[in-house]
Amino acid sequence: MTPNTDAAYAKVVKSLEMRGRFPKEAPNLNKMKSALKRSGFILDPRKVVVVGGTNGKGSVCAYLAALLNFHKKKVGVYTSPHLLRTSERIKIDGQEITPQEFLDYNHRLGPTIEEFQLSHFEALTLIASHHFQNSGLDFAIFEIGLGGRWDACNAISHNWSVLTNIGSDHLEFLGPTLCDVAQNKVEIASKETTLICGTQMFSDPEVSSVVERHCRSNNIQLVKTCAPVFRINEGDSLPLYELQHADRYWPLALPGKRSAENAHLAVSVCEILIGEPLHDLSCFKGVQWQGRFSRLNVSSSPCPIYLSGDHNPEGLDSLLEILSHTRYEKIHILFAVSNDKPFEKLFSQLRSVPRSVLYLTETSFKSRKIEEWPKQYLSSTSFCSASSIKALKACIAAADREDIVLVTGSLYLVGDLLSACQEA
Numbered sequence: 001m002t003p004n005t006d007a008a009y010a011k012v013v014k015s016l017e018m019r020g021r022f023p024k025e026a027p028n029l030n031k032m033k034s035a036l037k038r039s040g041f042i043l044d045p046r047k048v049v050v051v052g053g054t055n056g057k058g059s060v061c062a063y064l065a066a067l068l069n070f071h072k073k074k075v076g077v078y079t080s081p082h083l084l085r086t087s088e089r090i091k092i093d094g095q096e097i098t099p100q101e102f103l104d105y106n107h108r109l110g111p112t113i114e115e116f117q118l119s120h121f122e123a124l125t126l127i128a129s130h131h132f133q134n135s136g137l138d139f140a141i142f143e144i145g146l147g148g149r150w151d152a153c154n155a156i157s158h159n160w161s162v163l164t165n166i167g168s169d170h171l172e173f174l175g176p177t178l179c180d181v182a183q184n185k186v187e188i189a190s191k192e193t194t195l196i197c198g199t200q201m202f203s204d205p206e207v208s209s210v211v212e213r214h215c216r217s218n219n220i221q222l223v224k225t226c227a228p229v230f231r232i233n234e235g236d237s238l239p240l241y242e243l244q245h246a247d248r249y250w251p252l253a254l255p256g257k258r259s260a261e262n263a264h265l266a267v268s269v270c271e272i273l274i275g276e277p278l279h280d281l282s283c284f285k286g287v288q289w290q291g292r293f294s295r296l297n298v299s300s301s302p303c304p305i306y307l308s309g310d311h312n313p314e315g316l317d318s319l320l321e322i323l324s325h326t327r328y329e330k331i332h333i334l335f336a337v338s339n340d341k342p343f344e345k346l347f348s349q350l351r352s353v354p355r356s357v358l359y360l361t362e363t364s365f366k367s368r369k370i371e372e373w374p375k376q377y378l379s380s381t382s383f384c385s386a387s388s389i390k391a392l393k394a395c396i397a398a399a400d401r402e403d404i405v406l407v408t409g410s411l412y413l414v415g416d417l418l419s420a421c422q423e424a
Contacts, residue, residue, distance in 0.1 A: 009099035013086045014104050019113075021119045027150035028414050035116040035126055036155060040210060041110055043140060043328075045157040045193075049269065052144040052188045053164030053198070054181070055315050056262045060164055060198075060252060061141050062289050065265035068139055069093055070273055070283040076132035078153070079143040080121065083291055083415040084422070090128045092135055097128075105130055109269040121145050124150040139273065147174050149186040161189040162269055163202035164262065166207050167314035171331065182210040189220050196223040196272065198265040223272065228264035230257070232325055237304065237404070243281065250281035255293055258318040263287075291414040296407070298421060301329075301396045303403045307418070309411030311341060316349045319408060323353055329402040332395040334359045336388065336413040338366040346409060347377055357398065359389035360384040363412035388416050 023031065047062070051057045058079050068075045074093060082088040090097040097105075105127045106113075113123045121395065125142075132380045133138040142153040174181045189195035195215060200226060202208040229244040242249035243260050245267060252259050263284055271278055277317040288294065296305040308318045323331070334355050337343045350358060358381045366420060368385050378384055383394040395405045407417060 005099050005103065008103055011366045014101060016086075016106075016120050016123050019118065019123060021120060023122065024117065025121045029150060029152075029155045031116050031118070032125070032152045032155035035112050035118060035122070038115070039112045039126065039130065041126075041133055041156075043129065043156070045159045047137060047139050047158040048156060048158035049139060049141045049273070050144060050156070050158045050188050051141060051162040051164070052148045052168050052185045053162075053201075054167030054169050054312065055260055055310075055318065056164040056198070057143045058266075059259065059262040059289050059292060060162060060266050060269075061143050062287050063263045063284065064141060064269055065094075066283045066287045067266060067270040067278065067281075068273070070280070071270075072272070073138035074100065074136065074138045076128070076135060076140040077143075078125065078132075078141065080124075080129040080145050081411060081415075083411065083418055084271050086124070089124060090131055092132070092137070097131055101131065102127065104377040121154075121164070122152045125156075129156060144185075144188060146170060147181075149183075149187040151188070154188050156368045158190075158225055159193050160269070160273065161193060161195045162265065163188070163195065163197045163201055163211070164196055164265065165314065167312055168342075169312035169314070178204060179206050179210050182207040183214070186211050186214045189215065189218070192220070193222045194223065194272065196265070196269050196415050197225065198261055199225055199227045200261065214421065223319065224270045225265055228260045230260035230289070234325055237327050239322070245281055246277075246279045251285045252392050253285050254286050254289060256318055256322040258321070276369045290418075291401075291411055293319070296417065296421065298392075298396065301399065301405065302401045303399045303405060305392075305396075305407065308406065308408045309414040310408050311338065311346075311410050313342065313345050313349065316346055316408070320349065320353065323406075325379060327406070328404045329355065329400065331356045332359065332403060332405045333357065333390055333411040334361060334388070334395050334405065334407045334413075336363045337409045338363070338412065339372075340366065341368075341409075343368055343373070343377075346382075346414040350408070351380065357382045359395055361388045361389050361413070362386045363388065363410050365412045365415050367410075367412070388413060389420050392417060 040371045087096040174184045233240040291309045293308040385391045
């Protein structure tokens, strides 16, 4: 990337961010559908997969893309949010859209973005759609940003919808009840298409009823995956999870029961897409998803540092399951939370971790400020700082070789520390 391209790319990214997170008018898909039509977007719905749910969407996308790539399919993946670069969101066969490609699409689509006053997410979705359309893909996978019913990705015609689970995140937009959330999310599946659901979708009878009723009313083929069978090998520190399939166990690079569930769901989706059973899941051992219990390398740390951007109660529950199989003397938890999250519940969940020490910090975006925390929470922490780097250094200084450091509570915090460590 040349200096001129670098500067131009940064300028365009900034201008798109200034368009705002949400549309300025009442939620609807008309504007996004009109923008897609006006810009000449055409992609065969049989090639398009839209993945929704509260947690695990990104991991399912990663596992599904790996399986399709293993079977010689060219695959585009659109996910959110990004951790370091906007271009992370738009990939083909694991390769990010280049800055020059991004600039070219923005130049061509800029008039449409402006005409329809697209938000930041809508504009990026439009760019990703055209990048995929022009790249001769076998499949394009779109991860829902928020909810489902009014999400920009849902404006793209698709034959295949996937739902991971239903949780209590974003209740202010999707709630107030879990059934409300389920109804919003299940509407990514339109009439006479196929919806594939993870086993967690049916743990709540009321949520299950919402999904089944929507499918019956719209002649949608509903595919329910069975519960995955997996085993856990507890090693020196981090446990290894292995998924059973085709009469053997396949190692997963991503830890956790949640990883086994997401991988199992991806297998079911892939078998439907390619029309044949899978016998080889060896590609799973190479599937990584940064910021989901991934390793941060800091030379000054005497112990491993893990980044896991879990930011809702269900996400933290799945994180605690991983920790219950992880060996450590003491765990130093660096925690920040966005100002729209249930901080009391999340804090309580982390306090329940055995032999834990909590450190409180802030993120660069949407953060609950240190001074906004009630005193009883501050008194329960070992260290507080608005600077995430200072807080991480405090964790490292207090840690011993047999300990671990865990950064969690916010993907923005994960991104902040990745960026800071990259620049150091």
